[in-house]
Amino acid sequence: MALHAAMKGKLISVIGDEDTCVGFLLGGIGEINKNRHPNFMVVDKNTAVSEIEDCFKRFIKRDDIDIILINQNVAELIRHVIDSHVAPVPAGMFNPEDLVRN
Template identity: 40%
Template sequence: MEYKDATDVEEEENSDYSKEHPSKVHPSPELIAVIGDEETCVGFILAGTGQLDEWDKPNYHIVGPHTDDYEVELAFQSFVDRKDVAIVLITKEAAEKIAYTLKRYKKIIPATLVIPGHNGPYDVDLPLIVADIQKRKEMALTNNRRSSSSSVNSFRSSTSS
């Protein structure tokens, strides 16, 4: 007769549970979610990224010309809150509708990438996040210059006295 200690029994129970409920035991993020126009979403679905979660919610959201900003924001928020999503791809047109939300988004996982839509090539302009980083660097440099010039002025006034 083979005796099992408590850890062996616990591991067996967990493995049985994970076989029956694979998405409910520490899911690792592995899906790509897409927010964009119909052509972009269909392209990614045909490439094999289309999935449904356990509540039959897809990992894509189609944004049309009449889709309001709030709906796009809700879709974005639902994707970044999902534990199985590793990357959120959003077309430039859809990203412009929720620019403020994207600017505030600071998480690393899921990563958010702005991609070109069906309307043509992506502009050479910097993406929103990179532009924001550059703006912060410029502000930091300006603040450093101000503080160093005030230090110099205070030093001059103390040495002249």
């Protein structure tokens, strides 16, 4: 029991459109760390690619995140940054756009 209490769970983070983020937040994945940084980013047509890249880089540096869920169309915008991440954790998982919209 003491070992279980000492272990802290890892988070899932989300980078995607509003519908995707809201769905996962309603599912309970929302978290804000001690530095007041959320584990999600809502991307819309006005979001700069540099903002998405910075968010992804922040997520891979956080030791409390094990999985990064990202919409496929958003992932294509920052493919070069994703491809440069070779560590097994956090793992990137991609949501196809047609699954999000249907």
